[in-house]
Amino acid sequence: VKGAVLLVGDELLGGVITDRHVAAIVETLSPHGVGIAAVEIVPDDEEAIARAAVRRAAECELLVVCGGIGPTDDDVTRQALARALGVPLREDTAVRRGIEARLAERGVGPESAARQSLFPEGTVPVANPVGTAPGFRGRLGACAFWVLPGVPVETREMLRQVADSLPAVREDQDRERIVATVGLGETRAAELLRAGAFRPPAGISLAYLPRPGGVRLRLFAPEGFSRAAFDEAERAMRTILGDEALPRATLVESLLVELETRGRTFATAESCTGGLLGARFTDVPGASSVYLGGVVTYSNRAKVERLGVSAEAIEAHGAVSEEVAVALAEGCRKVFGASLAVSVTGVAGPSGGTPDKPVGTVWIGIADGGGSGAERFRFPGPRDLVRERTVNKALEMAYRRTRRAAG
Amino acid sequence: VKGAVLLVGDELLGGVITDRHVAAIVETLSPHGVGIAAVEIVPDDEEAIARAAVRRAAECELLVVCGGIGPTDDDVTRQALARALGVPLREDTAVRRGIEARLAERGVGPESAARQSLFPEGTVPVANPVGTAPGFRGRLGACAFWVLPGVPVETREMLRQVADSLPAVREDQDRERIVATVGLGETRAAELLRAGAFRPPAGISLAYLPRPGGVRLRLFAPEGFSRAAFDEAERAMRTILGDEALPRATLVESLLVELETRGRTFATAESCTGGLLGARFTDVPGASSVYLGGVVTYSNRAKVERLGVSAEAIEAHGAVSEEVAVALAEGCRKVFGASLAVSVTGVAGPSGGTPDKPVGTVWIGIADGGGSGAERFRFPGPRDLVRERTVNKALEMAYRRTRRAAG
Numbered sequence: 001v002k003g004a005v006l007l008v009g010d011e012l013l014g015g016v017i018t019d020r021h022v023a024a025i026v027e028t029l030s031p032h033g034v035g036i037a038a039v040e041i042v043p044d045d046e047e048a049i050a051r052a053a054v055r056r057a058a059e060c061e062l063l064v065v066c067g068g069i070g071p072t073d074d075d076v077t078r079q080a081l082a083r084a085l086g087v088p089l090r091e092d093t094a095v096r097r098g099i100e101a102r103l104a105e106r107g108v109g110p111e112s113a114a115r116q117s118l119f120p121e122g123t124v125p126v127a128n129p130v131g132t133a134p135g136f137r138g139r140l141g142a143c144a145f146w147v148l149p150g151v152p153v154e155t156r157e158m159l160r161q162v163a164d165s166l167p168a169v170r171e172d173q174d175r176e177r178i179v180a181t182v183g184l185g186e187t188r189a190a191e192l193l194r195a196g197a198f199r200p201p202a203g204i205s206l207a208y209l210p211r212p213g214g215v216r217l218r219l220f221a222p223e224g225f226s227r228a229a230f231d232e233a234e235r236a237m238r239t240i241l242g243d244e245a246l247p248r249a250t251l252v253e254s255l256l257v258e259l260e261t262r263g264r265t266f267a268t269a270e271s272c273t274g275g276l277l278g279a280r281f282t283d284v285p286g287a288s289s290v291y292l293g294g295v296v297t298y299s300n301r302a303k304v305e306r307l308g309v310s311a312e313a314i315e316a317h318g319a320v321s322e323e324v325a326v327a328l329a330e331g332c333r334k335v336f337g338a339s340l341a342v343s344v345t346g347v348a349g350p351s352g353g354t355p356d357k358p359v360g361t362v363w364i365g366i367a368d369g370g371g372s373g374a375e376r377f378r379f380p381g382p383r384d385l386v387r388e389r390t391v392n393k394a395l396e397m398a399y400r401r402t403r404r405a406a407g
Numbered sequence: 408v409k410g411a412v413l414l415v416g417d418e419l420l421g422g423v424i425t426d427r428h429v430a431a432i433v434e435t436l437s438p439h440g441v442g443i444a445a446v447e448i449v450p451d452d453e454e455a456i457a458r459a460a461v462r463r464a465a466e467c468e469l470l471v472v473c474g475g476i477g478p479t480d481d482d483v484t485r486q487a488l489a490r491a492l493g494v495p496l497r498e499d500t501a502v503r504r505g506i507e508a509r510l511a512e513r514g515v516g517p518e519s520a521a522r523q524s525l526f527p528e529g530t531v532p533v534a535n536p537v538g539t540a541p542g543f544r545g546r547l548g549a550c551a552f553w554v555l556p557g558v559p560v561e562t563r564e565m566l567r568q569v570a571d572s573l574p575a576v577r578e579d580q581d582r583e584r585i586v587a588t589v590g591l592g593e594t595r596a597a598e599l600l601r602a603g604a605f606r607p608p609a610g611i612s613l614a615y616l617p618r619p620g621g622v623r624l625r626l627f628a629p630e631g632f633s634r635a636a637f638d639e640a641e642r643a644m645r646t647i648l649g650d651e652a653l654p655r656a657t658l659v660e661s662l663l664v665e666l667e668t669r670g671r672t673f674a675t676a677e678s679c680t681g682g683l684l685g686a687r688f689t690d691v692p693g694a695s696s697v698y699l700g701g702v703v704t705y706s707n708r709a710k711v712e713r714l715g716v717s718a719e720a721i722e723a724h725g726a727v728s729e730e731v732a733v734a735l736a737e738g739c740r741k742v743f744g745a746s747l748a749v750s751v752t753g754v755a756g757p758s759g760g761t762p763d764k765p766v767g768t769v770w771i772g773i774a775d776g777g778g779s780g781a782e783r784f785r786f787p788g789p790r791d792l793v794r795e796r797t798v799n800k801a802l803e804m805a806y807r808r809t810r811r812a813a814g
Contacts (some may be wrong), residue, residue, distance in 0.1 A: 282681025
């Protein structure tokens with residue numbers, strides 16, 4: 001299915017909000033065989049939206065339009081689609097009563113329900129389970145179109161309805177395999193595969209998808225390709241990569257499964273990442289089977305009082321030091337009674353750097369039944385990047401330690 | 408400056424990676440007066456990239472191309488730009504030596520440096536401070552173009568160089584004002600402004616930018632608009648919105664400044680959010696002036712041992728309950744010695760829901776010198792959405808409590 005996306009909103013062109021639509025649309029719809037052939041961003045202008053919708057509908061089979069259907073005057077996507085279709089807007093009274101009821105719950109008057117109950121004649125309202133504005137769907141010539149709200153969380157929820165409207169992709173059309181790696185750069189991965197004389201079978205393409213935590217390798221097969229040959233190619237790649245290939249799609253899921261398999265528990269102690277490591281680990285449903293908890297010791301006092309780091313060690317070596325990283329990991333393991341604990345202490349920036357410990361300096365500590373230790377890193381980039389890389393490295397260290405640990 | 412963006416990569420069209428480029432480009436370049444008029448995603452295909460580059464360059468003054476310049480065979484953007492320019496590729500030996508040195512540090516052989524040292528004749532290499540692949544820039548007809556790597560963290564860093572190449576926007580060209588609100592929906596904000604008889608001065612447009620934590624209101628003025636009238640419009644809007652208007656651009660920054668102003672400290676206790684609340688608060692540089700730390704009490708044992716919640720209370724009411732939320736907030740405030748503590752305990756899903764406490768049920772507790780309490784919420788949507796909304800609501804409660812607290 002050839003798809004196109006139209007994103008509506010001055011705010012997207014003006015840079016005041018972050019576009020998360022394209023990624024969500026591609027992620028939700030590509031498993032249903034939709035390939036997005038074009039993405040266009042248009043302003044909140046009736047004429048511009050109508051023109052773009054007509055043009056894209058002529059080129060593709062599925063058009064997803066996001067944004068411009070809210071209750072306020074600057075939202076004109078309803079009008080634009082009516083114009084593109086050459087039909088008037090009609091009120092849907094059932095929808096109107098539903099919106100009024102929702103608004104009344106929040107103590108908001110009914111005035112704004114009127115605009116959001118209007119739909120181009122011949123289109124069908126699409127329920128919005130997480131917000132007020134319903135979407136609508138219809139056909140523009142041979143192209144099926146869906147108009148969804150621009151609020152990313154609502155768009156994402158409603159995309160499921162678009163996906164549900166599409167035929168399920170059959171098993172033998174599963175044309176993609178992803179092998180995630182841990183801490184492996186694109187260049188090094190290519191070298192390993194070259195050294196291992198890996199060549200994808202004829203017809204299968206190999207792509208390198210760089211990621212901060214490690215490149216992902218993607219095999220893509222043509223339609224109707226032999227499943228057995230595909231399986232064999234993935235196996236060959238995994239054999240060459242050995243321990244660098246992750247058993248699951250992400251590092252967090254791989255760490256979780258390795259801990260689960262070994263009956264181990266996990267805890268975290270964080271300073272500069274402020275909770276991001278725990279948050280990343282608990283992104284995955286089921287984390288509670290191994291994750292006991294964590295402490296964010298943002299202040300020195302918290303390091304001492306919460307995790308028993310000695311004030312003398314902080315005084316002598318500074319909070320960002322090998323000694324404190326090790327003490328944090330050991331203290332964290334002890335207070336939570338965990339098999340494995342990881343700690344993070346660093347200078348995320350933009351201020352706080354010194355000649356000895358410039359911004360980006362991070363110590364990551366680790367403690368388990370086999371002992372404890374810490375490694376020093378220097379991550380380049382701004383605050384959020386330093387924090388992200390720190391979390392990736394801490395997860396990598398926890399993963400490697402768990403794999404190496406005996407049974 | 409009329410700009411266009413070309414994103415290169417099968418993986419973007421195939422949905423295997425998340426596009427974070429458009430947002431980053433718009434955010435970085437719009438303060439320099441660049442308006443992105445078109446975004447196009449193209450596959451890793453020399454012909455397709457070359458064709459799209461030529462077409463977009465004819466329409467605009469600045470073209471940013473992201474992706475397809477890595478060391479592996481599937482990357483062909485260098486070749487494509489050479490084709491678009493009608494010139495050969497030439498090796499830059501200084502760049503090559505630099506890449507080889509970087510690769511050697513990582514124990515990677517020099518083979519892959521060759522591809523990344525090739526640039527279309529007449530273009531200029533662009534340094535990559537956070538990765539291996541340098542970019543390049545040049546002109547296609549009247550259009551200035553920049554080719555950047557597709558790794559989001561590298562793209563983002565290198566966009567600064569694009570921004571630096573553009574003339575700074577003069578003070579009187581500052582044509583945008585954003586007023587962020589707390590917990591205010593688009594509909595309610597429009598009602599308040601209507602009730603307050605707010606009308607933007609002629610020529611100024613008002614847009615509603617919905618966000619999970621509260622709508623943002625954006626005033627946009629034409630070029631050369633009177634700064635005084637603009638200031639006056641923003642002031643009028645803030646007066647009508649009263650306490651619903653945030654003093655800073657985001658809720659976190661507003662909470663931080665309110666705590667700082669009052670000389671107060673802050674701590675967090677998290678269960679289902681796993682550290683996300685602490686991570687969000689410490690996203691902002693300077694959080695350490697008020698944030699003492701937090702505890703992630705993911706297990707019941709951690710709730711009891713780390714924060715002194717009574718095992719009986721958990722037994723009697725369950726971990727997701729008013730009693731436990733209050734005890735977590737009080738315990739957290741006590742152990743960190745903080746002025747204000749917020750706690751979160753809930754069922755983020757997808758499993759763990761019961762008829763009494765379905766997925767999305769969250770209790771948020773709060774404790775300060777004036778007492779403690781908790782509120783129950785039911786957030787719709789999947790796990791990550793429940794977690795995001797929980798964090799927004801917890802920050803909102805902390806903000807409102809701080810504003811209301813005396814002195």
